Amino acid sequence: MDRRTFLTGSAALAAAGSLSLLNSARVSSATGVADRVARKPIPSSGEMLPIVGLGSWITFNVGNDPVLLDECTNVIGAFLDGGGRMIDSSPMYGSAQETIGHALRKLDRAKQVFSTDKIWTSSESAGPGQYAETQAKWGVETFDLMQVHNLLAWEEHLDMLAEKKAAGEVRYVGVTTSHGRRHGELEQIMSSRPIDFVQLTYNIRDREAERRLLPLAKERGIAVIVNRPYQRGALIRAFAGKPLPLWVGEIGATSWPQFLLKFILSHPAVTCAIPATTRVAHVRENLASAIGELPDKAARTRMANYAGTL
């Protein structure tokens, strides 16, 4: 099923959706959709965060192309209009940070964003300088969340970020990995360091994190950000054309992207997922996944079993 075809369905769902298991956002929106986007608490503070964020890997790396910069600005505008808050980037992502900064300046909505970025350098001494560059590119004074990217020189960078957190320059700190790499080391950090967030890959076809990392995050009070929820679109392509289960309405989904995202978002330890896209329609579709009921444990098992048969 083409994600575009979901537009109509998502609008209908947004209009019809009345139940949210979690707290609703209180972001003003002309459409009213933003009010129904579910939120979950950040365990270390209790602050509520919309459960669908926005990634920027590949999608926002558009250089200084004015046409593509405008398109990305529209995507970020639609994301914020729809009740989203967390936008995640990294110095590794080419011009993505500049693109986000461009959009936030143009939209004048930097204060609405839960700014999330990373330190990505193997040089211990280069961390503070890279942080300052990232600040300038985003155009923000204080980052909501700063993470150590792919555990690169994580001990030194976490120490630096802890100092910045103590000084009020960063609100939360964390570490990231992806593609299921270095989970053993990640587990060690989660067990021994006072981090607020951890970012990892988790989806219906890659559930390794369920074994130890997600339970550990729950136990240690660490918020979990899920990257690559669609495996860079591969999951959507893999399920495209295959029939949705007849009971899909029971979990509040009307398309495969929603089915896949709701599976992730409904895990009790998951705080937020950050799908990336270049299309406004996809942003709205992703946010619509956070409206209405999320699957319970029994429904999640049913979803996994059904996906496994395809």
Place this chain on the structure above:
Amino acid sequence: MTDWSSYAPADFLLFSPRVYERLFEIHNAAWWPAHLVALAAGAAVLASVLRPTPFACRAAFAVLGLAWLFVAWAWFFDRYQTINWAAAYVWPFAAVEGLLLLAVAAAPHAPAFARPPGLAGWLAVAVLGFAIGAYPLAAAISGRAFDAAQVFAIMPDPTAIATLAALAVAEGRLPVIAMAVPLLWAVITAITLATLGWPDWFVAPALAAVAVTCAVVLRVGGRGVVNPR
């Protein structure tokens, strides 16, 4: 410890096919009509190979050197780096290639082109002619906009292939050394385009392989290299 076996080429690709294609379009629009000058200069290189005189050989190496310096600055440093931080590590190599070719042009005993080139030489000349005259068509044949065509001395791929072909029919050791950077780029661009899913990904490495084979045959066979001094 990073497990490199868990990585695929796609994991290192920072941009989408659309962004890369539009980068080509923007670059071409920014430098038009420099393409006409570049094509004329490329034609001069081809003429130098076909009718090598000491001055023509020096001029051809100078054109190739200037082409690489321009590509190093205008494409790798100023354009490509906006979407790929790795370009910061590539442009110095392209600049060194340009300087090396200029050094070849200015050398007291500048290398000459083969005459007559023989079969291997003629193949290299054909590759040179393709890189200069036909390479821009690769974009259109592959379904991309003609505005995104790659032109000799404006973009790296045809510049690399033209350089390899010209060096293949040149005598001496310096031209062999100067083949390293364009050959490396032919491999990098093939991986990049293949990962992007562009159907013409094989064009540059295939032409590079032909040019290198010609160079080997001409040197091992020792045929056709005649110094016009």
